Amino acid sequence: MDIVEFSIERIQSLYENTVDYNLSDSGVHPYTLRELLDAEQINQLLDVELGYGWTNGGVELRQSISKLYKDKNADNVIVTNGSAEANFVLVMGMLNPGDELVVIVPNYLQIWGWAKALNVKVVEVPLREELGWLPDMDELKDAITPNTKMISYCSPNNPTGSVLPQETLEQIVDLARAQGIYVHADEVYKGSELDGNEGPSIADLYEKGIATNGLSKAMALPGLRVGWLAGPKDVIDRAWHCKDYTSITTSSVSEFAANIVVQPQKRSEILERSRTILNQNVATLDEWIKQNSENYSCQLPQAGGMAFVRYSMNINSTDLVHRMRTERSIMLLPGDCYGMDGYIRIGVGAPSDHLKAGLAQLHEFTRGLND
Numbered sequence: 475m476d477i478v479e480f481s482i483e484r485i486q487s488l489y490e491n492t493v494d495y496n497l498s499d500s501g502v503h504p505y506t507l508r509e510l511l512d513a514e515q516i517n518q519l520l521d522v523e524l525g526y527g528w529t530n531g532g533v534e535l536r537q538s539i540s541k542l543y544k545d546k547n548a549d550n551v552i553v554t555n556g557s558a559e560a561n562f563v564l565v566m567g568m569l570n571p572g573d574e575l576v577v578i579v580p581n582y583l584q585i586w587g588w589a590k591a592l593n594v595k596v597v598e599v600p601l602r603e604e605l606g607w608l609p610d611m612d613e614l615k616d617a618i619t620p621n622t623k624m625i626s627y628c629s630p631n632n633p634t635g636s637v638l639p640q641e642t643l644e645q646i647v648d649l650a651r652a653q654g655i656y657v658h659a660d661e662v663y664k665g666s667e668l669d670g671n672e673g674p675s676i677a678d679l680y681e682k683g684i685a686t687n688g689l690s691k692a693m694a695l696p697g698l699r700v701g702w703l704a705g706p707k708d709v710i711d712r713a714w715h716c717k718d719y720t721s722i723t724t725s726s727v728s729e730f731a732a733n734i735v736v737q738p739q740k741r742s743e744i745l746e747r748s749r750t751i752l753n754q755n756v757a758t759l760d761e762w763i764k765q766n767s768e769n770y771s772c773q774l775p776q777a778g779g780m781a782f783v784r785y786s787m788n789i790n791s792t793d794l795v796h797r798m799r800t801e802r803s804i805m806l807l808p809g810d811c812y813g814m815d816g817y818i819r820i821g822v823g824a825p826s827d828h829l830k831a832g833l834a835q836l837h838e839f840t841r842g843l844n845d
């Protein structure tokens with residue numbers, strides 16, 4: 475199978491642990507287990523039996539996750555190893571060679587890449603910067619054909635941090651419903667909206683809506699590797715069919731912690747921490763962009779741990795990122811990873827002193843470039 479390199483992941487994996495200022499992450503600074511659990515829970519964790527669970531996730535956990543949605547039960551949920559595996563089993567379960575998939579871009583390009591490798595025809599519809607990183611609905615309409623099987627978007631969006639308003643989601647649903655098309659949304663940043671207004675899930679707006687979510691981003695727990703799909707039972711069953719072939723189960727240790735953090739009160743506490751960190755850091759970035767407006771501009775994110783920043787220097791984004799890394803030990807993500815040269819992605823989920831120190835270095839680096 476020919477599959478294009480997943481450069482968003484590969485470049486981070488190669489370099490993010492080799493620099494002093496890693497601002498390439500898209501999530502919120504992670505918890506330790508000690509910070510997350512109380513003494514009694516830590517004690518209970520020590521008694522967790524390290525066996526296999528259910529290949530679609532424990533019933534209790536699936537029930538708790540289903541309560542994050544309207545009118546869903548455990549059969550509407552499959553638990554996966556990270557939301558990455560959720561996306562993977564969705565593609566494997568739902569798409570066939572020759573199908574058409576409309577992907578709103580820029581996007582975390584995992585579904586895009588897998589679908590292409592399966593000889594699915596991938597039709598891109600851009601988020602328009604001039605529309606506040608929202609799609610032009612006429613362009614979306616024109617992209618749909620009788621062969622369209624699914625529309626896929628990521629909101630809150632990686633990398634722009636834009637959030638599709640409910641009105642736009644309803645328009646997408648109307649277009650899809652008219653032709654019986656599935657709509658998939660990667661919602662792993664949902665809950666990190668800076669204004670505290672968590673938007674609706676596609677799984678609640680549309681009978682053929684499928685949501686990817688997990689604990690890695692808004693919930694700041696990527697090391698647990700817990701994700702899920704929520705949607706119609708037949709779709710979940712098809713994904714489960716594939717999951718039996720991939721990783722069998724999630725880890726019993728992770729499921730124990732997941733059961734705790736998806737309970738409403740704990741989930742709210744975690745999301746509150748994420749929003750506090752992000753609000754503080756986005757204000758810092760805003761200030762920095764204003765000070766560096768000769769070279770950088772940005773529509774600030776509405777959610778998520780990253781900002782997509784346009785730069786005016788005459789240099790390719792991958793070259794720019796490698797120079798920042800080798801000359802100043804700062805790691806960012808180049809717009810090239812999204813097929814969008816002229817931008818860099820700056821993580822805003824790091825501890826605030828780390829972000830400030832990294833941005834100070836970036837300022838010095840840019841001054842050096844201009845000299």
Ligand SMILES: Cc1ncc(COP(=O)(O)O)c(C=O)c1O
Pocket residue numbers: 500555556557558559582628632660662688689690691696700701
């Ligand atoms: C939109 C989106 N979906 C899925 C993932 C995969 O996350 P994980 O498997 O850690 O849940 C990422 C990671 O960056 C992402 O940005």
